[in-house]
Amino acid sequence: MTNTVNAADTGGATGAGAPAGGADLRLESITKRFGDYLAVDDLDLRVPAGRFFALLGPSGCGKTTTLRMIAGLEHPTRGRILIGDEDVTATRAHQRNVNTVFQNYALFPHLSILENVAFGLRRRRVADAEARAREALALVELDHLSARRPAQLSGGQQQRVALARAVVNRPHVLLLDEPLGALDMKLRRQMQTELKTIQHEVGLTFIHVTHDQEEAMTMADTVAVMNAGRIEQIGPPEELYDLPRTAFVANFLGKSNLFTAQVSGSTGDWLELGFGPHLTRLPAARAVQSNGQVIAGIRPEKIVAVRPGEPGPGEHGWTKVSGGRVLSTSYTGVSTEYTVDVPGAGEFEVFSQNLRSEVFAEGAEVDLWWDERNVFGLPGDSDTEAGVEEV
Amino acid sequence: MSARATDDADDAASAADAAGPAGSAGAVGTTTAGPAGKPGGNAQERSPEELREHRRRGRVGMMLVVPGLLFAVAFFAVPVFSLLAMSLYTRPEGAAIGVYEPGLEFGTYAEVLSLYWEAFLRSFGFALIATIAALLIGYPMAYLVAVRLRGKPLLQGLLLVLIIAPFFSSFILRTQSWRLILSDEGVVVGFLKAVAILPEDGRLTATAFAVVCGLTYNFLPFMTLPIYANLERMDLRLIEAGGDLYASPFETFRKVTLPLSMPGVLAGTLLTFIPASGDYVNAVLLGNNQNTTMIGQVIDSRFFRAVDYPQASALSFVLMFAILILVTLYVRRFGTKELV
Ligand SMILES: Nc1ncnc2c1ncn2[C@@H]1O[C@H](COP(=O)(O)OP(=O)(O)OP(=O)(O)O)[C@@H](O)[C@H]1O
Ligand SMILES: [Mg+2]
Numbered sequence: 117m118t119n120t121v122n123a124a125d126t127g128g129a130t131g132a133g134a135p136a137g138g139a140d141l142r143l144e145s146i147t148k149r150f151g152d153y154l155a156v157d158d159l160d161l162r163v164p165a166g167r168f169f170a171l172l173g174p175s176g177c178g179k180t181t182t183l184r185m186i187a188g189l190e191h192p193t194r195g196r197i198l199i200g201d202e203d204v205t206a207t208r209a210h211q212r213n214v215n216t217v218f219q220n221y222a223l224f225p226h227l228s229i230l231e232n233v234a235f236g237l238r239r240r241r242v243a244d245a246e247a248r249a250r251e252a253l254a255l256v257e258l259d260h261l262s263a264r265r266p267a268q269l270s271g272g273q274q275q276r277v278a279l280a281r282a283v284v285n286r287p288h289v290l291l292l293d294e295p296l297g298a299l300d301m302k303l304r305r306q307m308q309t310e311l312k313t314i315q316h317e318v319g320l321t322f323i324h325v326t327h328d329q330e331e332a333m334t335m336a337d338t339v340a341v342m343n344a345g346r347i348e349q350i351g352p353p354e355e356l357y358d359l360p361r362t363a364f365v366a367n368f369l370g371k372s373n374l375f376t377a378q379v380s381g382s383t384g385d386w387l388e389l390g391f392g393p394h395l396t397r398l399p400a401a402r403a404v405q406s407n408g409q410v411i412a413g414i415r416p417e418k419i420v421a422v423r424p425g426e427p428g429p430g431e432h433g434w435t436k437v438s439g440g441r442v443l444s445t446s447y448t449g450v451s452t453e454y455t456v457d458v459p460g461a462g463e464f465e466v467f468s469q470n471l472r473s474e475v476f477a478e479g480a481e482v483d484l485w486w487d488e489r490n491v492f493g494l495p496g497d498s499d500t501e502a503g504v505e506e507v
Numbered sequence: 508m509s510a511r512a513t514d515d516a517d518d519a520a521s522a523a524d525a526a527g528p529a530g531s532a533g534a535v536g537t538t539t540a541g542p543a544g545k546p547g548g549n550a551q552e553r554s555p556e557e558l559r560e561h562r563r564r565g566r567v568g569m570m571l572v573v574p575g576l577l578f579a580v581a582f583f584a585v586p587v588f589s590l591l592a593m594s595l596y597t598r599p600e601g602a603a604i605g606v607y608e609p610g611l612e613f614g615t616y617a618e619v620l621s622l623y624w625e626a627f628l629r630s631f632g633f634a635l636i637a638t639i640a641a642l643l644i645g646y647p648m649a650y651l652v653a654v655r656l657r658g659k660p661l662l663q664g665l666l667l668v669l670i671i672a673p674f675f676s677s678f679i680l681r682t683q684s685w686r687l688i689l690s691d692e693g694v695v696v697g698f699l700k701a702v703a704i705l706p707e708d709g710r711l712t713a714t715a716f717a718v719v720c721g722l723t724y725n726f727l728p729f730m731t732l733p734i735y736a737n738l739e740r741m742d743l744r745l746i747e748a749g750g751d752l753y754a755s756p757f758e759t760f761r762k763v764t765l766p767l768s769m770p771g772v773l774a775g776t777l778l779t780f781i782p783a784s785g786d787y788v789n790a791v792l793l794g795n796n797q798n799t800t801m802i803g804q805v806i807d808s809r810f811f812r813a814v815d816y817p818q819a820s821a822l823s824f825v826l827m828f829a830i831l832i833l834v835t836l837y838v839r840r841f842g843t844k845e846l847v
Contacts, residue, residue, distance in 0.1 A: 187751055188750070189747050209751050210755050210756075210759075214751075215752065219750060222748040224748070224749075225764075234763075235752045240753050281752070285753070
């Protein structure tokens with residue numbers, strides 16, 4: 117937004133008038149079945165108050181179902197839901213201090229924008245409902261449209277009304293179900309920043325559902341990657357990206373080169389790995405499993421490709437894999453993406469920043485180098501294709 | 508819907524919107540283009556292309572309404588006019604029964620009003636009660652099928668057929684059956700007597716109650732179907748949103764579902780009230796000759812028994828006019844504003 121300063125001003129005013137701050141959210145072994153279908157499978161989750169928490173996962177993995185259970189629109193088959201210290205499992209939606217920004221906004225078409233925003237306040241008999249609703253509309257910079265009907269607004273404006281309608285109630289937990297899904301890329305980026313600003317100002321616990329990994333990583337303090345009704349891994353975005361603990365996370369969050377390797381020994385804090393005729397090492401702390409067959413992984417941008425025989429970027433602590441052949445090249449401007457076939461080890465994706473103008477042609481011979489501190493180790497029985505996006 | 512937009516035209520944009528059907532596209536464009544959504548004074552400006560489009564649409568529209576217009580002229584305007592003319596006919600001195608000649612006898616109106624005002628009032632009263640009863644019965648039925656059973660098409664279809672099924676049998680037959688149901692030896696009367704709601708010598712046949720029952724029953728589908736059609740289109744996520752925003756199920760119904768279904772309720776009440784107030788079959792078959800006479804019955808007897816065409820025409824005309832006024836007042840009151 118061009119006038120974030122303005123938003124910050126009004127936001128401060130809004131914050132002063134209402135009890136700010138979210139509450140902890142805890143899900144204890146939540147399970148949801150639809151008939152025979154297990155949509156959410158024994159899910160445990162704890163979101164501390166005031167966090168921007170992202171729930172990331174492919175379509176159909178149970179994100180919406182999880183949110184709906186938190187909101188009280190769906191009841192879990194098993195398990196408990198706690199907000200703050202209160203067990204809300206048995207309460208109904210209107211009794212929970214939780215609000216949702218629905219994916220399709222679900223604005224009331226028969227009410228003005230102002231009345232839409234004031235709806236929750238009026239139901240709770242808040243005295244200055246209208247004034248507060250106006251403040252919330254100012255927070256999303258739509259106060260000049262308060263008399264309109266939802267149908268007279270653009271998609272982005274409706275989205276902001278939906279946000280104002282939820283935020284104005286100062287719920288303990290705010291749920292956002294892919295709220296940016298319907299927006300175009302530019303508006304999406306803009307709203308991401310805006311959402312983040314608003315969350316910072318009102319200090320509520322935000323649970324943001326998305327299947328856009330970039331969105332999750334740029335916005336959230338904590339990301340949970342969900343797959344087939346279960347949470348695969350939770351952590352700060354950098355940690356999840358740097359040290360994935362499952363093949364699904366390694367592939368779903370960015371890209372990874374995963375290859376089967378044998379642990380051939382260990383020296384101090386390092387595990388030695390053999391894959392095909394090649395050798396590499398990884399820090400023992402970065403391996404899920406420290407003996408037998410493992411799946412080793414390295415991110416494409418952490419691999420450096422050089423002409424055969426040329427010196428690599430470093431000597432000590434670097435692995436050199438020689439004999440690679442470029443299978444395909446795709447130039448994206450800032451970087452070039454190669455697929456390199458390494459005999460005995462499989463194919464490697466390499467993202468090379470275009471620092472120099474040299475671009476390897478298809479069929480060129482290359483040596484691959486990587487810093488061994490960047491290698492991670494996954495269980496030997498992982499499916500290396502799990503979580504790979506089908507294009 | 509467009510009437511509603513006009514109603515709330517509190518800013519320049521919507522005012523421009525309401526300026527004309529073809530103007531709306533242009534006005535919306537202006538609205539989104541302006542940063543603050545305030546178009547300048549050029550909301551009326553139109554390019555030659557827009558004007559041509561406007562004219563073309565006008566021509567196509569004209570062609571499409573021509574058949575309906577012809578039909579309306581032939582079967583509505585002409586009969587109404589001859590009805591009006593007939594109501595002013597005079598009876599020449601010493602003429603045989605049923606012989607009238609054209610005239611301007613306005614006295615017939617005063618005459619029929621003073622003679623039959625009671626039947627008029629009763630007709631509207633019965634129709635009103637039947638409409639309210641049909642609403643109370645029909646709305647929950649429509650709600651059940653359209654909202655509660657959403658996603659269960661088989662059950663929905665079955666119940667819809669049940670709602671429409673009465674239409675498959677003849678109107679007269681259906682009304683006759685009510686005589687059986689409410690007959691002195693029937694279960695209903697027997698039960699009501701047993702629990703002492705009805706006195707020992709009480710009866711239901713040939714009472715106002717029976718007539719209203721018949722009216723309610725016969726026009727129930729006209730109430731239920733429009734409401735169903737309306738609720739059927741409603742986005743159920745709005746109900747969830749109501750719950751999410753601290754509204755109890757009842758409050759959600761009152762503040763979200765009911766206002767959104769008002770167009771259906773409006774259509775249903777009109778479709779029930781209008782034919783019910785002019786109906787005479789129910790009063791004939793289920794009523795008596797003293798205190799259940801509806802205006803349709805009076806018109807029938809004036810026309811076919813007394814062969815008093817001017818009176819029958821005047822009555823018909825008054826009935827039409829009264830309904831028109833009542834409906835206009837009703838639509839004015841509830842049609843453009845929500846019952847919030
Ligand atoms: N009411 C329901 N009845 C039966 N199955 C359901 C129901 N709701 C959801 N499911 C199933 O549960 C699974 C999880 O659904 P959910 O809507 O939570 O997915 P999601 O992660 O939100 O996906 P998306 O990203 O596409 O929105 C899906 O396979 C879906 O088909
Ligand atoms: Mg979803």
